[in-house]
Amino acid sequence: MRDFKGKTAFITGGASGIGLGLAQTFAEAGMNIVIADIEAPALRTAVSSLNARGAQALGVECDVADRQSFGSAADRAFSAFGKVHLLCNNAGVARTGPTWEIADSDWEWTIGVNLMGMIHGLQCFVPHMKAHGEPSHIVSTSSMAGMRASIAGGPYTATKYAIVGLSEQLARELADTNIGISVFCPNNIRSNMPNNGRNRPARFGGPIDARLDVRAAEHIATMQERNRAGMDPHEAGLRVKRGIENGQLFIFSHATERTVIEERFQRILGDMDAAAALGPQGSLVK
Ligand SMILES: NC(=O)c1ccc[n+]([C@@H]2O[C@H](COP(=O)([O-])OP(=O)(O)OC[C@H]3O[C@@H](n4cnc5c(N)ncnc54)[C@H](O)[C@@H]3O)[C@@H](O)[C@H]2O)c1
Numbered sequence: 500m501r502d503f504k505g506k507t508a509f510i511t512g513g514a515s516g517i518g519l520g521l522a523q524t525f526a527e528a529g530m531n532i533v534i535a536d537i538e539a540p541a542l543r544t545a546v547s548s549l550n551a552r553g554a555q556a557l558g559v560e561c562d563v564a565d566r567q568s569f570g571s572a573a574d575r576a577f578s579a580f581g582k583v584h585l586l587c588n589n590a591g592v593a594r595t596g597p598t599w600e601i602a603d604s605d606w607e608w609t610i611g612v613n614l615m616g617m618i619h620g621l622q623c624f625v626p627h628m629k630a631h632g633e634p635s636h637i638v639s640t641s642s643m644a645g646m647r648a649s650i651a652g653g654p655y656t657a658t659k660y661a662i663v664g665l666s667e668q669l670a671r672e673l674a675d676t677n678i679g680i681s682v683f684c685p686n687n688i689r690s691n692m693p694n695n696g697r698n699r700p701a702r703f704g705g706p707i708d709a710r711l712d713v714r715a716a717e718h719i720a721t722m723q724e725r726n727r728a729g730m731d732p733h734e735a736g737l738r739v740k741r742g743i744e745n746g747q748l749f750i751f752s753h754a755t756e757r758t759v760i761e762e763r764f765q766r767i768l769g770d771m772d773a774a775a776a777l778g779p780q781g782s783l784v785k
Contacts, residue, residue, distance in 0.1 A: 522736075
């Protein structure tokens, strides 16, 4: 997708941080913007500031983990702007701490927002994009935690790897359509991510300030420090736009972790060599 003007973008989690940077970027490119977000006051502020700068932006309160809520938000976008051409599956949350100590409700919350949120986006928009047939694109926000383990916690890493895997799957399944696929793997971007427990819905335990949790406090403090020194979210949005224009499957915000990724792949290939050294299938059982 190279032509953005007059087209429509649907951005989940667009009231803050990276999602707001994406909204700003695509509004500047002349797109209509629909922001679907769970945090109503931030949503109102984001939409008014975009519209004050001349954008055509609509805010829809939505919980991406809830299929019905996602479906209603998609319907609002269709009735406001007709066709949607760009889906940014961006809303995401994390619950850190030792993986085996994380409560089921927090696994469900993280999987619900990060993974089911993306799945709901695909269910609502892939058939729509296939039906209108115009050049379209789906970009899903994973993380560098989708490339290697991190301090952001087991549920976060598991869902961010899943977003990478699903994006690769979609690129394969939609290769002969007009729908392009990208997965965005940011490193540190300035946002409200360290305080993301503010948006935990009641059914998953309600709002929580994870900074007060002794098991997670050290990780949250590190995340906060890195977040503060991170990239401007508008710049992240511009990098995503460039990646879409280039037709990139993987879009990285930073190139600083290249050696970590190389080491991971070397390890995978090394362990595959260990399997090769055992000989062909049937070599061990006599
Ligand atoms: N900031 C970083 O350094 C960084 C790094 C890697 C990946 N990410 C990813 O970027 C994405 C955006 O996060 P951010 O850093 O901008 O954080 P943020 O907290 O500033 O923004 C997240 C937005 O998602 C919304 N949201 C949360 N739960 C929701 C739900 N159930 N339904 C709809 N909206 C919901 C929030 O209200 C908020 O507006 C996430 O997927 C996150 O995992 C961020």
